[in-house]
Amino acid sequence: MTIDAFAAFYPWTKALHLISVFAWMAGMFYLPRLYVYHTPAPVGGERSEMLKVMERRLLRAIINPAMAAAWIFGIILVLTPGVIDWSAGWWHGKMLGFLLMSGFHGHLAAARKSFERDERKHSERYWRIANEVPTLLLILIVVMVIVRPF
Template identity: 80%
Template sequence: MTIPALAGLYPWTKALHLIAVFAWVAGLFYLPRLYVYHSAAPAGGEPSETFKVMERRLLRAIMNPAMIAAWILGITLVLTPGVVDWRAGWWHGKAAGFLAMTAFHMHLAVARKGFERDERPKTERYWRIANEAPTLLLILIVVMVIVKPF
């Protein structure tokens, strides 16, 4: 199903979608890095309290709105005539990538609540490795959308 009236808005929708994705991914790059440092900080004191504020503001003020905007604008693009050829396979790869990115976002949100309670939900090493996940997902998504290998 497509909505013909969206065709004239395509350049603006695409531009706003990319801006939202950039903001979201920037947060996905930074929040696990904050968790690396927070994991190493003693619970309850400084700088742990500073990390709590930074993590909450990053997630609530930047990442959550950016993710919601990326989703809404992405769905709008899908509903725009001529944007997605449903017979092609590349969009399956992109869908897998953004669904995994959303799941990772939710994982980070749950972990933030643990840090807020002065728990250490995972080790510093875990967060160092997890910090690479958004890069791999971004590579998958960009290749699927630009190269369209299948």
């Protein structure tokens, strides 16, 4: 398949990209909230152990696959001829937001491993603030793609 063939699948690729992003974002909104509840939970307690299972399943079954799919379909979209005007600046902002979201994803994944080891590296307040990061990045990304301010 050549890159030009991507154009024929553009509507499907765009739909699958958006579905992947929605699933990824759902998990990114929820995982830091679980950390808010996990931080004060007694180490080794029933609540802490239940949250460990929830966090692991959310990350492995939803967030990680959805992020991978969002990346794959996003790359296909970028490679589709005519989708991006490379002289426009909006796509730089979108890519920055997407890379920051991916980095935050990595931070959440590392935090899950810390919680798994019963380590509490951050406060409940930290996780309450961190819970807003995906929303702010989503705003940046959507504005760049829809409004295209530059």
